[in-house]
Structures are given as structure tokens and as C-alpha cells.
Amino acid sequence: xxxxxxxxxxxxxxxxxxxxxxxxxxxxxxxxxxxxxxxxxxxxxxxxxxxxxxxxxxxxxxxxxxxxxxxxxxxxxxxxxxxxxxxxxxxxxxxxxxxxxxxxxxxxxxxxxxxxxxxxxxxxxxxxxxxxxxxxxxxxxxxxxxxxxxxxxxxxxxxxxxxxxxxxxxxxxxxxxxxxxxxxxxxxxxxxxxxxxxxxxxxxxxxxxxxxxxxxxxxxxxxxxxxxxxxxxxxxxxxxxxxxxxxxxxxxxxxxxxxxxxxxxxxxxxxxxxxxxxxxxxxxxxxxxxxxxxxxxxxxxxxxxxxxxxxxxxxxxxxxxxxxxxxxxxxxxxxxxxxxxxxxxxxxxxxxxxxxxxxxxxxxxxxxxxxxxxxxxxxxxxxxxxxxxxxxx
Amino acid sequence: xxxxxxxxxxxxxxxxxxxxxxxxxxxxxxxxxxxxxxxxxxxxxxxxxxxxxxxxxxxxxxxxxxxxxxxxxxxxxxxxxxxxxxxxxxxxxxxxxxxxxxxxxxxxxxxxxxxxxxxxxxxxxxxxxxxxxxxxxxxxxxxxxxxxxxxxxxxxx
Numbered sequence: 001x002x003x004x005x006x007x008x009x010x011x012x013x014x015x016x017x018x019x020x021x022x023x024x025x026x027x028x029x030x031x032x033x034x035x036x037x038x039x040x041x042x043x044x045x046x047x048x049x050x051x052x053x054x055x056x057x058x059x060x061x062x063x064x065x066x067x068x069x070x071x072x073x074x075x076x077x078x079x080x081x082x083x084x085x086x087x088x089x090x091x092x093x094x095x096x097x098x099x100x101x102x103x104x105x106x107x108x109x110x111x112x113x114x115x116x117x118x119x120x121x122x123x124x125x126x127x128x129x130x131x132x133x134x135x136x137x138x139x140x141x142x143x144x145x146x147x148x149x150x151x152x153x154x155x156x157x158x159x160x161x162x163x164x165x166x167x168x169x170x171x172x173x174x175x176x177x178x179x180x181x182x183x184x185x186x187x188x189x190x191x192x193x194x195x196x197x198x199x200x201x202x203x204x205x206x207x208x209x210x211x212x213x214x215x216x217x218x219x220x221x222x223x224x225x226x227x228x229x230x231x232x233x234x235x236x237x238x239x240x241x242x243x244x245x246x247x248x249x250x251x252x253x254x255x256x257x258x259x260x261x262x263x264x265x266x267x268x269x270x271x272x273x274x275x276x277x278x279x280x281x282x283x284x285x286x287x288x289x290x291x292x293x294x295x296x297x298x299x300x301x302x303x304x305x306x307x308x309x310x311x312x313x314x315x316x317x318x319x320x321x322x323x324x325x326x327x328x329x330x331x332x333x334x335x336x337x338x339x340x341x342x343x344x345x346x347x348x349x350x351x352x353x354x355x356x357x358x359x360x361x362x363x364x365x366x367x368x369x370x371x372x373x374x375x376x377x378x379x380x381x382x383x384x385x386x387x388x389x390x391x392x393x
Numbered sequence: 394x395x396x397x398x399x400x401x402x403x404x405x406x407x408x409x410x411x412x413x414x415x416x417x418x419x420x421x422x423x424x425x426x427x428x429x430x431x432x433x434x435x436x437x438x439x440x441x442x443x444x445x446x447x448x449x450x451x452x453x454x455x456x457x458x459x460x461x462x463x464x465x466x467x468x469x470x471x472x473x474x475x476x477x478x479x480x481x482x483x484x485x486x487x488x489x490x491x492x493x494x495x496x497x498x499x500x501x502x503x504x505x506x507x508x509x510x511x512x513x514x515x516x517x518x519x520x521x522x523x524x525x526x527x528x529x530x531x532x533x534x535x536x537x538x539x540x541x542x543x544x545x546x547x548x549x550x
Contacts, residue, residue, distance in 0.1 A: 037545075041547075370403075371407070372403075375404075
């Protein structure tokens with residue numbers, strides 16, 4: 001059979017994720033030190049794993065309600081209120097999903113029609129564009145820039161809005177840049193949206209991982225914003241639970257109801273074992289998050305200093321677990337830099353343009369690694385940058 | 394200071410500048426804290442974790458359980474001090490349970506250790522009995538895995 005003629009055209013035309021390509025090369029090589037992985041190096045805290053194990057021992061292996069165990073939805077509602085001050089009714093406004101990504105997919109497919117425009121600040125995680133396209137809409141990138149610390153500005157937002165704009169994606173704290181939006185920055189965005197019907201998909205999967213004193217502010221907690229916001233988060237990053245595949249969406253009841261309908265047809269419910277473990281994470285996991293955050297924070301400072309010290313321009317990321325230095329001083333493009341760094345020094349990092357065209361000239365470096373590992377990677381990278389700079393001069 | 398100790402515990406070779414960055418304090422402050430910790434005896438020494446099997450030097454390690462009679466006035470400490478003084482002895486712990494002192498000894502061969510136990514350790518006045526356990530393999534030491542590399546099972550998404 002000629003499968004090429006049989007595929008759905010939209011999906012056949014989607015580009016594969018740019019993060020993967022280097023990984024495939026790296027996999028073939030020996031002694032590669034990677035700083036490319038976007039998931040915690042910690043395992044899930046044991047008391048959380050234990051609750052999952054316990055549920056299996058008790059034979060709790062059935063489906064849960066479509067929207068998730070009510071005890072978990074209550075725990076999520078409590079967590080979101082305790083940390084970010086929003087009030088969501090666990091019965092009608094909370095939906096447990098298969099990872100944050102499912103939440104993003106549900107939100108897009110539930111809201112978007114053919115011809116709608118979705119505003120996506122870039123650089124950002126690779127899934128927004130493809131999912132918007134799959135929902136039949138047009139994704140419109142908004143360029144964020146290093147000189148604005150990769151924040152979305154009110155000005156850039158205003159310039160991108162058209163009568164067709166249906167949804168704004170707010171991917172902060174940001175993967176790959178590590179940028180965050182403080183309260184005043186979010187307030188400027190809110191001010192642009194007030195009085196419009198534009199909805200917001202606030203992807204706050206890294207919300208628990210911000211550094212430098214001030215706590216993360218959720219967009220939905222701003223005056224009048226909750227009614228237009230689909231708040232997406234999950235357990236993967238905060239609680240080191242990537243493999244459990246569990247996330248959640250909080251949104252006004254009519255939206256949640258519609259998303260639940262889709263979720264019910266596509267997924268039935270999120271994994272039961274993971275849900276039992278997640279209740280423990282929500283109710284008794286704050287200390288674990290504090291511990292991991294403190295650890296990421298010292299690595300963050302360490303790596304930013306190393307990068308600046310070797311002559312790379314690097315704005316100070318205040319969230320997630322990535323740094324996004326410019327490689328301009330080497331005279332190389334993102335791809336060249338990553339390719340040669342891998343071949344010559346066996347260090348894997350991800351080219352910035354994998355996260356949108358405006359990521360060109362940057363690379364994403366993850367600090368989900370031990371200091372020992374980071375130290376060795378930085379040593380090799382320093383040699384490489386030095387060699388590039390010597391050749392140029 | 395706890396955080397500083399934790400960092401040094403994981404890698405004592407971090408420079409003052411690196412420690413300062415990670416702890417968000419000045420280098421002077423790092424030096425001041427380290428000096429205080431050294432002075433108070435909280436930091437006793439800085440050592441490397443060495444896998445001798447990867448070197449030309451052959452070593453044999455044994456853990457010896459000692460039962461002893463505590464002596465009047467000095468108790469267990471008197472005997473511990475005697476045992477500590479032997480240069481073959483790497484560590485000495487006072488234990489709860491079935492025996493009194495746990496002694497870790499490293500030598501060049503089994504004979505070395507056997508003769509150390511027979512001639513020097515068991516002849517001490519207070520020693521009632523010894524039980525010598527030879528270490529066959531080291532899988533993990535001082536938080537460092539010796540068995541295989543730490544495989545990173547994470548993939549790329």
C-alpha cells in the first residue's frame with residue numbers, strides 16, 4: 001500500500017520535533033555528555049511512589065471517573081488555592097489529564113474552529129503549533145526577545161491581535177528560555193485582553209519552579225482573568241513524575257465540561273495508579289518541591305556563571321530548568337553550534353530554533369543534571385567556545 | 394552552612410567561586426564559613442573517593458567485628474584509641490548490638506590482614522574475640538556508585 005496517499009494531510013505535513021534529531025546522532029556516539037533532557041533527574045519522592053504501589057496492592061486497577069478521582073480533584077483545587085490563590089470547584093472546574101500536554105490538546109480542540117488564530121509567543125515548547133494546526137486553526141507566532149528577557153510584552157501582543165484571534169497561549173515559566181512573567185508583566189497582558197473575547201491557555205507546568213524570592217503568579221489569579229483562562233499544569237516537573245503521565249486543567253465549568261467530553265471519548269480517564277500517587281503529591285509534597293527547587297536553583301546559578309565566564313551572552317532565567325544562552329560570539333548558527341559541539345566535544349545541547357525561528361542564535365541547555373555532570377559538560381563547552389572564538393579573531 | 398556542607402560533601406573540589414555562586418553569597422563569606430567549619434572540627438578533611446581496583450595498586454579490605462571488655466575509667470574509648478592508632482585501620486565505630494567495635498582495615502593482601510588480626514589486634518588486652526569479614530566487591534562507597542556507570546535512562550521528548 002502507498003501509505004503516503006492515505007495519511008491525514010495535516011498530520012503528514014507536520015514537521016517532526018527538532019529536539020529529537022540531535023538525540024538520534026548523540027545516541028550513536030560514545031562518551032556523550034548530554035545537557036539536553038527536559039525532565040527532572042530526581043525520581044519521584046518515595047512517599048508518593050508508595051501511594052501508587054499501595055493502590056496496586058489493594059487492587060485499585062479500574063477506571064476512575066472521567067474527570068479523575070474526586071479526592072484528587074479536591075486535592076488539586078486545594079493546591080492551586082494554597083499556592084496561587086485561585087478558587088476552582090473540584091466537581092465542575094477541575095479535569096485530570098494524561099500529562100499537561102493532553103490539557104493543551106483538549107483546550108485547543110475544544111475552542112478552535114477553522115480560521116481561528118492562536119497567538120503563540122516564541123521561543124516556546126514545540127507542541128503548540130502542531131496542536132493548533134491539528135485543531136484546524138492557524139498558529140501565529142509572537143517573537144519574544146532576549147532584550148525583553150523573553151517576556152511577552154503588551155505591545156507585541158497588541159500588534160498580533162486580529163479579529164480572528166481566539167486564543168493566546170501563555171507559556172510561562174518558559175521552556176526553553178527559562179523566562180518568567182512577574183505580576184506587573186502579566187497585568188499588562190491582562191489589560192490588553194480586558195473587554196475582548198480572547199481566551200488564554202496558561203501553560204504553567206513549570207509554575208512551581210521559579211527562583212529568586214518572589215513566588216510565581218498565576219495568570220488566572222489576576223482580576224477578571226479566571227473566566228477567560230484555561231490553566232494547565234501537571235505533576236511531571238514539580239514532583240518529578242514525568243513517567244506517570246498526569247496533569248490537570250482548571251477552567252470555568254462550561255469549558256471544563258466540554259473538554260471532559262472530548263477527554264472521555266479519547267482517553268476515558270487518566271491512569272488510575274498515577275492518580276492515587278498524585279493525591280499524596282498534592283497534599284504532602286510541598287517539602288519535596290522546595291527541596292528540588294533549591295537544588296535546581298544552585299545549579300542554575302552555577303551554569304549561568306559558567307556560560308557567562310566562557311563568553312556567552314546569557315540572560316538570567318528565573319524559572320523552569322533551562323538556560324538559553326546566545327552563541328553569537330562563536331559566529332555559528334544554532335544548528336552548527338550544536339552539531340559541532342556534539343561531534344568535537346561530545347556534548348549534546350538543543351538548538352534554539354527547534355523552539356521557533358526566533359530561537360536562532362541560541363541553544364537550550366538543561367540543568368536537570370548533577371553538578372559533576374554539568375561541570376564536565378561546561379569544561380568541554382568552554383574549550384569549544386574558545387576554539388571558535390580563536391578561529392574568528 | 395548546611396547547604397555549604399552538603400555541596401562539599403558531594404564534591405569537595407568545587408572552588409570558592411563556584412560555591413559562592415551556587416549559594417548566592419560572596420566568596421569571602423564562603424571562605425569565612427569554611428574556616429569556621431574547619432576550626433570547629435565539623436569539616437575534618439577533604440578526600441577523594443578512589444576505586445583502587447582501577448589502579449595498579451592491589452588492596453584488600455576487611456571489616457572486623459571486635460568484642461572487647463571495657464576497661465575501668467576509660468571504657469570503650471581507651472580500646473578504641475589503641476585500635477585507631479594502627480595505620481592499617483581506616484575506621485573504627487562503636488556499635489550497638491552483637492559486638493562492640495567495627496573496624497575497617499585495608500592491607501595489600503589477605504595475609505597482611507590475617508597477620509594484622511592475629512598478631513596485633515587479637516593480642517590487645519581487652520579484645521575478647523574477632524570476626525573478620527573480607528570485602529569481595531565495592532558497589533557503592535561514600536555515595537558514589539562503583540558498579541557500572543550511572544545510566545541515564547531518560548530519553549528526549
